[in-house]
Amino acid sequence: MLSDDELVDLIKVYNPRSDESLIRAAYAYGMAAHEGQLRSSGEPYFSHPVEVACLLAEQRLDDATIVTALLHDTIEDTGSTFRALEKRFGGDVAQLVDGVTKLTNLELSSVETEQAENFRKLLISMSKDLRVILVKLADRLHNMRTIKFLPHEKQVRKARETMDIYAPLAGRMGMQWMREELEDISFRVLNPDARQSIMRRFITLKKDTGDLIPRITEDIRKLLDDCGVEAQVMGREKKPYSIWRKMQEKGEVFGRLSDIYGFRIITGSVEDCYVALGAVHRRWAAVPGRFKDYISQPKSNGYRSIHTTVSGRSAKRVEIQIRTRQMHEVAETGVAAHWSYREGERFENPFAVDPVRWLAQLTERFEAADNPNDFLEHVKLEMFTDQVFCFTPKGEVIKLPRGATPIDFAYAIHTRIGDSCVGAKVDGQRVPLWTRLRNGQSVTIIRAEGQRPQASWEDMVVTGRAKAAIRRSLREEHRAGHIALGREIARVALERIGKKASDKALRTAANQMGLPDADELLARLGAAEVTGRDLVGTLYPELIDQSGRPGHAADADAERPIVGLGDGQRAQPAPCCQPIPGERIIGIAVKGQGVQVHAIDCPTLAALEDDAENWIDLAWTPSAARVPHLASIEATVANDAGVLGRICTLIGEQHANISDIVFTDRKPDFYRMVIDLEVRDMKHLHNVQTALEADSDISQVRRLRGASAEPVRHKV
Structure with a gap:
């Protein structure tokens, strides 16, 4: 554990004007407050706040954030109070410590909503003062570095939470180094065998080919010297989790996986970036489709860099990132660049973009979401995906996640435009609404008054904004029908146990479930979000048998x-x-x-x-x-040789049985078929659909239900 002198010296390196007395006072206060407390490792507990403060000092953060790190557990774990901190260290520090404490002490209604509610409150707190999340991320990083001292069950829970929430959050905020470390530690906990396997393969690869990194680094340095570009060149192996994720996504074994090495060229100017790019492409063959210019089209968190992949030494694919020194600082520290100091002064990096606007929009969009799990799903969609840039007819740029459709585009402009969308033109050509948009395309939305979102749209869109708007519209449109259906379900469920679905009973059940009124309960019953058994169990739990349904155990x-x-x-x-x-x-x-x-x-x-x-x-x-159950799916596939055989193979690999195949439409370039399957349950059917959707020659797979299950069939 660093002493207060060592911590002050660390801060003075980048901020000579730091308030030394404030840092020392916070150090002494925290040490006294945590006196006698131990961590799971047996170390003094105060060693944890000190390490968190060091992590933030390494990012050159201001005094208030460092002091918050030293005190972030005092309200939660000691006898200290908000008022005591405010009196001793000022309102700014007290508010920050209180914000971190509230994130840690979340009281939640159920296990299912815990992660979603946690994420919701994280974002709300972030919109108030971004430094709260900087402390929280550093706190989580140090806890993950020492996670081996926790019981295994708690390790798994913390690692999953980190992988799902904190790692992508760090990445979205531009702190890529932290994301990679959080992911790698979580990967070591959640799948240690896979991580060890990748590490062993790295060792084997080095034995077979030697260490390629210093040799390729030297090749790049010589290349830049020849064209007169002064630059720093760095090389590294990709992190085990990054490699594992690529193996899973591409379905390739380690030996066939490309670009497991990454190199960075740090130049002095934007002009030198493009000179270096030209030199690299003249020397090595560029891999088609693997070039991205984030200098001319920056990411929303301010990230700027040129990415290219080339076939380098020994025909190994390597990824090269080219950026200036200032761009590199933003890429390394992300949002922390807004609070960084250099030689005692706040350092203004011209490439840093404040992500508070993104966080505020995200919080506003989902703060009133009815279903917290929907909220979590939407936020993950927003955070995990790369972006494409499309244009309105007037030339305005619309940023969307990769895989977005014209419906996403319409909702990104305005909810009313999305709700009234009936068609779209991309680059002047009429296209289906499920078309995936690509960078640089111009999109025109065709609207019609009276049009309402269709239920099928929810499966087409990828943005949280579009999904939320579609669900909200469908909910409003079908609410009356859901309430009527829910009333009958409630009546039948309660009559089976000799009770009446009175207004008072429904109001009581709604209150017990935390719903605003009886109509909301009935609407959720009708929409299958709440079951009749849930209703009976809430009002008369003693009448629920061990199977979880009202009645007698013999029925189970x-x-x-x-x-x-x-x-x-x-x-x-x-x-x-x-x-x-x-x-x-x-x-x-x-x-x-x-x-x-x-x-x-x-x-x-x-x-x-x-x-x-x-x-x-x-x-x-x-x-x-x-036992097997019959389900029908419709697939739209390319009219190429071998596609039908591959479909049968994919279905067989999922241990599903094909009972019938009927072609419903045949065109020169594609055909549609209806496949009757025998599956075990919904999860089994979903696995089959996912396996088919992953094939590049299969453009669409959907389950046929209701009237759509009886298409006009033509035997071929």
Whole structure:
């Protein structure tokens, strides 16, 4: 653990005007407050705040942030208070410490919403003072560096949280070095065998080829000297997790994986960057499709650099990044560049872009989200994806995540434009709304008054903004129907246990579930977000048997695929929706035919609302997945040789059985087919669809439900 003298000396290197007395006072206060406390490693607890302060000092941050690091656990873990800190160190420091404390002490309603709520509050706190998250990230980094002293279960939980939230957050804020280290430590905890395997392969590669990094570095230096460019050249191996992720994404083994080496050229000017790029491309062959110019088109967090991949020495692909010194400082420190000091003065880097605007927009967009898990999904989509740049007809640039569609483009302009979208033109040509946009394309949105978002749009879009707007519109449009359907579900569920779905009972259940009113409860029942069993369990938990459904334990016979049927009743899947395990189901008693089992979103149910007394609340048992269930999918594929065989192979690899294939449309360049599959459950079907969607010759895969499950079929 560094002494206060050593910490002060570290800060004085970049900020000679630092308030030495304030740093020493915070050091003494924190040490006294944590006196007698130990970490899991057995070290004095105060060693942790000191290490966090050192991490922030290495990023040249201001005194208030360093002091916050030294005190960040005092309110949480000691007898200190906000008022005491405010009196001793001022309001700025007290507010920062309080912000970090609130992030740590989140009281959450359930395990399912914990991560989403944590992320929501992280972003809200960040929008108030960005230094809170700088301290939090440094706090998490040091905790991850010492994670081996925790019990294994806690290590896994912390590593997963870090991989899902803190690592991508650090990356989005431009602190790439921190992201890589957080990912690598988490990877070591979550998949130690895979990480060891990659490390062993690196050792083997060096034995076979020698250490290529110094040799390629020398090649680049000589090349730059010949063209008169003064630059610093650095080389490194990619991190194990980065390599593992590429192996998973590309489906390649380590030996065939390219660009596992990365090199940086740091020049003195933008002009020298392009001179260096030309020299590199003259010397080595550039890999097509692997060139990105983030100098002319910077990322939203201010990142600027030229990226290119070339076939270098020994035909090994290497990635080269070219940037100026100032660009490199922003690339290394990201948002911390806004608070950095140099020789006692705040250093203004012309390339630093304040990401507070992005954070504020993100927080505003999702702060009122109904479902915290939707919020987490949207934020992850915003944070993990690279961007493409498209143009409006007037030439305005619209930034979108990679894979975005014209619908995403429309919603990025304005919600009203997205809601009323009926078509799109890309570079003057009419295209389907599911088309994936590429850099530099010009997009024109075709609108129509009275148009409303379609349910299928949600599967087409990738941006959180578009998904939220579509779901909100669909929710408003279908709310009345959901409430009516939910009322019948509530009535049937409560009548089965001899109770009435009175207004008071519904209000009580809504209050217990933390919902604003009974209508919201009924709407969620109708939308399958809450089940009849949830309602009964909330009001009358003593009437719920061990299977989790109202009634008698005998109904939960593990050998029966469906529970909820009466004595002598038999069930059969409805052909209109082909329900499979994993979907919520409703039974309809049909005279002479037993009980037809429908998925909750089956259109047929809407036509049977007046016959609700015949509705039966059903559920799948775990044994349901032991037998095959029929599901139909439609695939749009390229009309090339070998595609059909590859589709059959992909389905077979997922251990699904093909019971029928029918071609519904054949064109010179593509054809559509309907494939009837036998699958175990929804997860099994999803795995099949994912495997097919990953194939480059398959442009679209969707499940056929309701009326769409009966296309006009042409045998070929």
